[in-house]
Amino acid sequence: MEIRKIENLKIYDKFVENSPYNHYMKNRGWGDFKRTSTIKPIYLGFFKDNNLIGTALVLHFEQIIPYMYIPTGMCIDYLDTSLLTEALELLKSFAIDNKCVFLRIDPLVIRVSRDIIGNQIEGVNNEFVSETFKNCGFKHKGYGYAYDGSWHNRYTLIVDITKDMDTLLSNYTKVKQSVIKRHSLIGVQTRLGKIEELKYLCEFEKELSVTQGFKPHSETYFKEMINCFKDGAKFYITEVNLDTMISAINNELNSKKYAKDLEARTSKEKELDQAISLKNENGSILVIGAGLFIYSNHHSWDLYTYNKKSCGFLKPVDNLHYFVMSDMKNNNVKYYDMCGFSGSTSKNDPYYGLYKYKKSFNPEFIEWIGEFDFVIDKVKFKLFQETKKGF
Numbered sequence: 001m002e003i004r005k006i007e008n009l010k011i012y013d014k015f016v017e018n019s020p021y022n023h024y025m026k027n028r029g030w031g032d033f034k035r036t037s038t039i040k041p042i043y044l045g046f047f048k049d050n051n052l053i054g055t056a057l058v059l060h061f062e063q064i065i066p067y068m069y070i071p072t073g074m075c076i077d078y079l080d081t082s083l084l085t086e087a088l089e090l091l092k093s094f095a096i097d098n099k100c101v102f103l104r105i106d107p108l109v110i111r112v113s114r115d116i117i118g119n120q121i122e123g124v125n126n127e128f129v130s131e132t133f134k135n136c137g138f139k140h141k142g143y144g145y146a147y148d149g150s151w152h153n154r155y156t157l158i159v160d161i162t163k164d165m166d167t168l169l170s171n172y173t174k175v176k177q178s179v180i181k182r183h184s185l186i187g188v189q190t191r192l193g194k195i196e197e198l199k200y201l202c203e204f205e206k207e208l209s210v211t212q213g214f215k216p217h218s219e220t221y222f223k224e225m226i227n228c229f230k231d232g233a234k235f236y237i238t239e240v241n242l243d244t245m246i247s248a249i250n251n252e253l254n255s256k257k258y259a260k261d262l263e264a265r266t267s268k269e270k271e272l273d274q275a276i277s278l279k280n281e282n283g284s285i286l287v288i289g290a291g292l293f294i295y296s297n298h299h300s301w302d303l304y305t306y307n308k309k310s311c312g313f314l315k316p317v318d319n320l321h322y323f324v325m326s327d328m329k330n331n332n333v334k335y336y337d338m339c340g341f342s343g344s345t346s347k348n349d350p351y352y353g354l355y356k357y358k359k360s361f362n363p364e365f366i367e368w369i370g371e372f373d374f375v376i377d378k379v380k381f382k383l384f385q386e387t388k389k390g391f
Contacts, residue, residue, distance in 0.1 A: 001047065001053070001086050001087070001090065002046075002048075003044055003047070003090040003091070003094060004045060004047065005042060005043060005045075006044065006045040006052075006055070009043060011045075011052065012043045012045065013028055015045075015052055015055050016057075017296055018297065021075045021076070021078075021107075021108050021109075022075065022296055022299055023071075023301075024232070024294040024299075024301050024303075025071035025072045025152070026055070026057050027229065027232065027296055028041075029229035029230065029233075029294075030228070030229075031043065032228040033224060033225055034059055038062050038063050039060070039061055039062070040060040041057060041060075042057075042059075042060055043057060043058075044057075044058055044094070046074075046076060046087050046090070053076070053077075054074055054075055054076030054077070054083075054087060055074065055075045056070050056074040056075070056076075057070065058070055058091075058094075059071065060098065060100075065384045066098070066099060066100050067095075067100050067102050067103070068094075068098070068100050068103045069151070070103075070105045070106075072108040072152060073105050073107030073108050073109070074091075078107060078109050078126070078129050078132075079126075079129075081132050084129070085132060085135070085136055088132075088133065088136040088138070089136060091105075092136070092374050096376055100376060101375075101376055101377045101380040101381050102374060102375045102376055102384070103373070103374040104373050104374075105133075105371075105374075106150070106154075106368070106370065106371040106372070107129070107368070107369055107372075108368060109126050109368060110124050110126055110366060110367065111126060111127060111143070111368060112125045112126070112127065112367065113125070114365045114367060115365065116345075116359060116363075116364070116365050117345045118344075118345045129369055130369050130370070130372075133372045134372075136374075137374055138373060138374045139372065139374075139375065140371070141370050141371040141372070141373075142370065145342065145343060145344065146342045146343040146344075147342055147351070150370070152371070153341075154343060154367060154368050154371075155343035155365075155366065155368070156338065156340050156341070156368075157337075157338045157341060157358045157359065157363035157364065157365060157366065158336065158338065158366055159325070159335075159338065159362065159363045159364070160335065160336075160364065161325050161328060161329055161333065161334060161335070161336045165325070165326050168325060168362075169322065171361075171362035172360060172361055172362060173360040176318055176360050176361070179318050179319075180318055180322050183315075183318075183319045185248050186240070186245040186248045187241030187242070187243070187244030187248070188238065188239075188240045188245075188288070188314060188319050189239065189240075189241075189319065189323075190236055190237065190239075190319050190320045190324070191236070191237055191239075192234070192235070192236060192237070193235040193236055193237035194235075194237075197235070197287070198219050198223060198235065199219060200237065200287045200308075201222060201290040201291075201292060201306060202218065202219050203308075204289070204307055204308055205217060205304065205306050207306075207308070208306055208309070217304075225303075232295055233292065233294055234293045234295065234324075234327070235291070235293075236291045236293070236320055236324055236327075237287055237290055238287070238288055238289030238290070238307070238316040238320045239285055239287045239288060239289075240285075240311070240314060240316075241284060242275055242282075242286060246272065246275050246279065249271060249272045249275060252268060253265065253268055286308075286311070287308070288307055288308045288311040289306065289307040289311075289316030289317055289320045290305070291305035291306070291317075291320050292305075293324060293328075295331060295333050297332075298333055298335060300324075300328045300336050301337045302321075302324075302337065302338050302339050305317055305321070321361060324336075336363075338361070338363060341354050341355045341358060342354070343367065
């Protein structure tokens with residue numbers, strides 16, 4: 001087997017798209033998106049008898065401490081130990097030849113099968129793949145907490161959307177089913193967004209950043225991502241027709257539904273007041289949610305979804321996900337990746353709310369095997385670890 005740069009990137013694209021290890025971070029669009037004056041994407045191919053049997057998108061960081069990173073690993077048969085060993089040896093040599101301090105790889109390989117609360121169950125066990133990396137001189141970061149500084153989240157939740165939408169909806173929690181059904185009554189709906197509406201994604205992310213303490217992205221950032229992924233990027237907008245909402249609530253209040261339940265009626269009146277206030281401030285049609293997704297072949301990834309803080313009570317992201325799942329099904333997507341959580345299912349975990357929310361869509365608990373480093377210069381690698389935080 002030999003390794004060489006793929007010059008015809010259409011060949012690279014086709015191989016990655018059809019690989020079971022396909023991921024948006026292996027996509028050429030990701031390489032274009034990450035490209036800067038000091039970050040160079042390199043598209044490598046593994047060839048046997050001149051046949052392409054694997055690929056790797058290598059990000060070469062040509063900085064003071066140069067290194068290489070293969071985000072979400074290679075597209076190759078990880079279960080073939082001899083093939084994987086040979087590929088890793090070739091990558092090590094490639095990194096050495098390019099005078100790198102280290103090579104980092106975080107393969108998109110499931111560690112073991114787990115149930116929705118994280119218990120190991122009978123099924124997949126790919127821990128032998130980790131051993132192959134170690135036998136080739138790679139150091140494993142370990143099977144720790146997800147938010148431990150890893151460059152790619154080790155846990156995610158993925159919904160199988162191959163079933164019809166009625167069945168998918170029936171698998172949501174009862175509360176979420178009720179929310180989505182009510183949306184059709186009060187005028188909440190999701191549609192494809194326009195590029196000029198990215199301002200809403202920025203606005204809602206900024207609102208969240210104030211409480212979560214992270215740095216929000218610019219509109220330019222999102223536009224560049226869409227431009228790099230082209231047709232593989234999809235942007236969605238969720239909005240509410242406040243006239244419809246006000247009319248629907250008035251009809252409910254005028255019916256016998258809340259005649260005896262004063263507590264429920266008070267709650268409904270409060271909701272009516274909120275709708276009227278929102279209309280007075282914003283007009284009849286109000287954007288209340290936005291989301292940016294990437295999809296490729298049978299997979300989609302929820303990269304950014306946010307809602308308007310003052311409209312959280314309307315649960316706009318529930319509507320957004322339901323619509324996007326339907327839209328992705330129309331694009332032959334089978335696996336709807338909700339993109340990361342802490343890995344902990346304990347109510348004491350500070351990020352439990354994120355897990356609880358994503359769990360309500362009936363996903364599968366996925367644990368990847370983690371992060372591996374092949375260290376070439378130990379002194380400079382230690383310096384990198386002491387001065388560099390994250391990716």
